[in-house]
Amino acid sequence: MLFMRQIEAALSLKIKTLHGNEYFNDLPEDLLKEIAAHTQLREYQRGEAFFWEGDPCHGLHIIEQGSAKIYRLSPQGRQYIVRVLQEGDTFAEVPAFDGGTNPVNVEALEACRVWVIEAEFLRRLVLAHPQFAQKILVNFGKMLRNMVHQVSEMAFYQVTHRLARLISELPQNDSQGRPVPRWTQEQLAARLGTVREVVARSLRELERGGAIRMEDHCIHIADPSALEQWAHP
């Protein structure tokens, strides 16, 4: 059994992190100090759950190090990955601000360090600092646009097209330029809302068409314009 670990962190480190975050980067120094007092650093192992769907929400999360997946499970045990989180990404905004339970599961893909800012405190912050509220609002808008895109893509396109689009959008490196871990076929399938075998089939189809090339199980884009043809039919 694995357990999340709470880490001691210096005030200065907390403030530095907040400074680097899109939500907090232009708030006054003394306010950051106050926020820092409601911020904790946590550590998770690969495969460990941050929280489960239906859990009460701990707070707003910011990934300091590592990566994670946001996903839902069907009653039959199938997984759908809503989003993959990289360093610097924030998540759990929705329950943090509406006070409801977590709508999704989140699990570490690699060992992770994560900042958690108390939800209750943030809701007070929103009421005191409207320009902060506005940033959250804009980000919620971005997420909603994204979701509308995701759901209509699922409705319109078949697996090979969605796979082509996913491949062409996969980041090769994280924000510090280090390579990100490659996706397994199982993960690609869960991201696309299908099963592993179908992804394998679609990969072969893209390879036969010359759009990609597999090299010891890594996907390389062989012909970007051919891939684009697949992605935008």
Add this chain to the structure above:
Amino acid sequence: MLFMRQIEAALSLKIKTLHGNEYFNDLPEDLLKEIAAHTQLREYQRGEAFFWEGDPCHGLHIIEQGSAKIYRLSPQGRQYIVRVLQEGDTFAEVPAFDGGTNPVNVEALEACRVWVIEAEFLRRLVLAHPQFAQKILVNFGKMLRNMVHQVSEMAFYQVTHRLARLISELPQNDSQGRPVPRWTQEQLAARLGTVREVVARSLRELERGGAIRMEDHCIHIADPSALEQWAHP
């Protein structure tokens, strides 16, 4: 060719409407008066577009009368209905608050009267009145939860199950208790992300199973628990 019509509306009517809306119902009277000055009433015919995807946003919309659909179109011309709007519903919050273009198309299903509140003015309002911002935030959260649900339902369940769920959630009457217009098979299909013929097939399947009964093309729930079985497999 049809054209949207701008309607003169008394200040008192505008204020009465704002009072009845979840976003504005607890703002002070003199502020409502100011908002009303930035609010217009518009009228649309059945089938007329409110706006198109990619258009700049006019403002926050509130349906005074009628119903409408929010949808996206595939390059092949397939339609996916993101949401159906009834009286009292608000929409276009996302572009109104993030200042971007409309992410979706909206079209009147019946003749509509719609209030439009200037986007530019609302963005100033958010900065001046944090409790207003918070309401928007909570509503954005509700929409995001909804979208996560929609996309994972699409990934997990097949058409007949999604159809069963849709049928069991279809409102029979609007907020004033008047019957809402029934959905065509084409519309059901667009809502579910499939095509008309498949919906027809699935309807027959649900009928053979005794969950529903068709009576001159209207869907009646014959056995609620059987329908639940289909909806939550």
Add this chain to the structure above:
DNA sequence: TAAAGACTGTAACTAAAGTCACACTTCTTG
């Protein structure tokens, strides 16, 4: 009220997605 348009029902067929089975190849990790 006749014609056009929108909607429904259904069958036959094709294509895409999902399931099952199993061999093979890495990676952990005791």
Add this chain to the structure above:
DNA sequence: CAAGAAGTGTGACTTTAGTTACAGTCTTTA
């Protein structure tokens, strides 16, 4: 380093979804 776990490749098969086609019905509306 050996054993197990996790991941991959692939073929055969079943099921579900999408396409095509066309007849019949109901509603507008000229």
